[in-house]
Amino acid sequence: MIEPIKQIVGTGVPIPGADIDTDRIIPARFMKCVTFDGLGEYAFYDVRYDNDGNITKHILNDAAYANADILVAGINFGCGSSREHAPQALVKYGFKAIIAESFAEIFFGNSTTLGLPCVIGTKDDVDALKAALQADATIEVKIDIETLTVSYADVSFAVTMPASAVEALTSGNYDPINELLAAEQEVAATLKAQAYLA
Amino acid sequence: MGKSLYQKVWEAHSVKTLSDGRTQLLIGTHLIHEVTSPQAFGMMRELNLKVRFPERTFATVDHIVPTENQQQPLADPLADQMLNELRKNADEFGITYFDLASGKQGVVHVVGPEQGITQPGTTIACGDSHTATHGAFGAIAFGIGTTQVRDVLATQTIAMGGLKVRRINVTGKLSPGVYSKDVALHIVKVLGAKGGIGFAYEYGGNIFDEFTMEERMTVCNMSIEGGARCGYVNPDQKTFDYLKGRNYSPKGADWDVALERWKSFASDADTVYDDVVNIDAADIEPTVTWGISPDQGIAVSDSIPDPEQASNPEDKASIIEALEYMKLPAGQPIKGTKIDVAFIGSCTNGRISDFREVAKYIQGKKVAANVKAIAVPGSQVVDIMAKQEGLDKIFTEAGFEWRAAGCSMCLAMNPDKLVGDQICASSSNRNFKGRQGSPIGRTVLMSPVMVAAAAIEGGIADARETFNF
Numbered sequence: 236m237i238e239p240i241k242q243i244v245g246t247g248v249p250i251p252g253a254d255i256d257t258d259r260i261i262p263a264r265f266m267k268c269v270t271f272d273g274l275g276e277y278a279f280y281d282v283r284y285d286n287d288g289n290i291t292k293h294i295l296n297d298a299a300y301a302n303a304d305i306l307v308a309g310i311n312f313g314c315g316s317s318r319e320h321a322p323q324a325l326v327k328y329g330f331k332a333i334i335a336e337s338f339a340e341i342f343f344g345n346s347t348t349l350g351l352p353c354v355i356g357t358k359d360d361v362d363a364l365k366a367a368l369q370a371d372a373t374i375e376v377k378i379d380i381e382t383l384t385v386s387y388a389d390v391s392f393a394v395t396m397p398a399s400a401v402e403a404l405t406s407g408n409y410d411p412i413n414e415l416l417a418a419e420q421e422v423a424a425t426l427k428a429q430a431y432l433a
Numbered sequence: 434m435g436k437s438l439y440q441k442v443w444e445a446h447s448v449k450t451l452s453d454g455r456t457q458l459l460i461g462t463h464l465i466h467e468v469t470s471p472q473a474f475g476m477m478r479e480l481n482l483k484v485r486f487p488e489r490t491f492a493t494v495d496h497i498v499p500t501e502n503q504q505q506p507l508a509d510p511l512a513d514q515m516l517n518e519l520r521k522n523a524d525e526f527g528i529t530y531f532d533l534a535s536g537k538q539g540v541v542h543v544v545g546p547e548q549g550i551t552q553p554g555t556t557i558a559c560g561d562s563h564t565a566t567h568g569a570f571g572a573i574a575f576g577i578g579t580t581q582v583r584d585v586l587a588t589q590t591i592a593m594g595g596l597k598v599r600r601i602n603v604t605g606k607l608s609p610g611v612y613s614k615d616v617a618l619h620i621v622k623v624l625g626a627k628g629g630i631g632f633a634y635e636y637g638g639n640i641f642d643e644f645t646m647e648e649r650m651t652v653c654n655m656s657i658e659g660g661a662r663c664g665y666v667n668p669d670q671k672t673f674d675y676l677k678g679r680n681y682s683p684k685g686a687d688w689d690v691a692l693e694r695w696k697s698f699a700s701d702a703d704t705v706y707d708d709v710v711n712i713d714a715a716d717i718e719p720t721v722t723w724g725i726s727p728d729q730g731i732a733v734s735d736s737i738p739d740p741e742q743a744s745n746p747e748d749k750a751s752i753i754e755a756l757e758y759m760k761l762p763a764g765q766p767i768k769g770t771k772i773d774v775a776f777i778g779s780c781t782n783g784r785i786s787d788f789r790e791v792a793k794y795i796q797g798k799k800v801a802a803n804v805k806a807i808a809v810p811g812s813q814v815v816d817i818m819a820k821q822e823g824l825d826k827i828f829t830e831a832g833f834e835w836r837a838a839g840c841s842m843c844l845a846m847n848p849d850k851l852v853g854d855q856i857c858a859s860s861s862n863r864n865f866k867g868r869q870g871s872p873i874g875r876t877v878l879m880s881p882v883m884v885a886a887a888a889i890e891g892g893i894a895d896a897r898e899t900f901n902f
């Protein structure tokens with residue numbers, strides 16, 4: 236049994252830009268690996284370092300945000316490839332949840348399975364949160380998965396997440412392997428019914 | 434009310450409803466490659482799990498293989514380790530593996546169809562977002578994450594929520610010089626890079642009926658660029674003709690049984706779709722991208738967008754960001770933009786028909802002196818066919834390098850990479866920042882014939898002019 240995930244409380248970092256794709260979250264050249272260990276240091280590598288390997292002015296390099304727990308982003312976060320290396324890199328980097336205006340589907344599913352909740356806020360709410368975090372890196376942000384609310388300072392706003400993801404996270408069932416394994420006989424029967432010929 | 438192919442395949446492959454409300458879905462065919470599978474096998478070992486139906490998983494190596502010197506051990510020790518890991522996992526778990534010595538190796542989405550592994554009326558999963566390609570055969574085919582690769586290995590199923598279905602009709606007549614790649618780029622441009630989130634795309638209309646299987650694959654391949662998890666074309670006689678006699682296709686009496694089964698999955702005539710989009714083929718032009726998202730495309734005769742003309746602040750910001758990265762001048766014609774590299778290959782356009790089509794036009798022409806041009810077959814089978822037909826000679830005589838099969842310059846996991854801010858005319862599917870290996874490298878997506886025209890002219894060109902269509 237995995238621990239249920241009902242609440243995430245911590246500091247946040249606003250990531251500028253829309254359509255942050257998985258190549259940007261973890262550039263492909265760092266995917267030459269046979270385990271996910273050590274991916275954290277390459278998260279967002281190409282925005283954190285310039286072409287000569289120097290540290291950039293990106294907000295992720297700002298010491299004030301170094302230990303942020305919650306990533307706050309714009310629309311279509313995680314689009315592109317199906318690589319689980321992307322959410323794995325974010326988890327290993329230290330993120331515990333993501334708030335964005337929307338997520339690409341495969342990324343969302345991969346993240347949920349890892350226990351990295353992705354909640355969706357409206358543009359206005361997300362922009363306001365980003366502005367608040369920009370002004371003060373120490374603000375404590377709370378994501379409540381059961382009530383689907385995000386609160387910080389004296390602000391609180393509603394977020395959305397598909398019911399199945401809420402259920403999976405709050406029940407501690409987000410890694411479905413045991414449930415999938417348990418249905419072995421039904422699986423065999425469904426497979427037999429297909430009568431695949433190759 | 435009729436059912437769509439998506440619904441029929443989904444229902445036939447549903448095992449049960451899980452406690453979180455998702456469906457436990459049977460995966461008919463599982464494809465794996467070296468990048469997204471080793472960690473899954475690691476998880477299998479950690480949990481002491483066996484591969485439940487090893488005969489339903491097929492492996493090949495594509496992303497990390499060098500296309501020049503394939504002598505093993507590979508020069509890059511990390512790549513060599515990945516290669517060995519896949520071999521070890523395939524051996525240990527009893528999985529069919531099309532390795533470099535097999536004569537069948539190649540980009541996983543090229544290999545599946547040409548071996549006859551990709552079949553209608555089934556679910557196909559692979560730890561790779563371009564798995565949508567296989568939808569061209571009337572399969573529900575989609576990319577999965579590595580933990581799900583583990584789930585498929587261990588149980589032949591995954592947990593998944595259902596999708597809505599959007600029917601996209603392309604009808605009318607494509608003008609000469611307009612290819613299926615242009616149809617794909619046009620659809621992504623019209624519906625946006627996130628327009629397909631939550632949808633399966635069903636492609637139809639006379640254009641898709643007339644398309645060859647390879648043309649259908651090019652469009653299905655780029656479904657994910659439009660945000661759709663999968664895209665498919667209903668199976669028809671072309672599908673069956675393509676599959677007949679292939680290595681893994683059913684044979685003899687089994688063929689007739691399979692045919693009946695496959696036909697039964699096609700969408701019913703009275704299917705009611707969640708959404709319908711109609712596109713006039715006459716509106717589609719040879720299309721090129723100008724930005725850093727696949728939906729940032731324009732007709733080759735058009736001008737690069739001007740942020741000042743954007744309809745809203747978000748569009749304006751994204752145009753500015755894209756043009757800064759691409760170093761392209763707002764409002765100027767895109768035609769004539771100098772290129773440094775030309776790449777023909779990938780799972781979008783690395784099939785035999787792509788090389789045949791380009792070969793028709795480049796004979797007697799020469800790649801511009803300042804351009805490095807590479808042609809990379811999508812699989813060893815394509816490579817062998819091309820050589821039998823003498824296509825490789827036509828390419829090399831025109832100044833292209835003819836390489837060995839692999840993902841090559843579609844992404845940066847092998848030695849084929851852009852350097853600095855080089856700009857590449859590419860027949861691949863993604864123009865993300867850094868996609869082709871240099872963090873500041875630039876990609877312009879287009880059809881293979883347009884890539885050839887750009888290679889010859891030394892800059893983005895209208896292939897219809899270059900080749901006198």
Ligand code: SF4
Nearest residue numbers: 563779780840843844
């Ligand atoms: S050719 Fe490109 S898109 Fe296709 S599988 Fe290889 S890397 Fe992915």
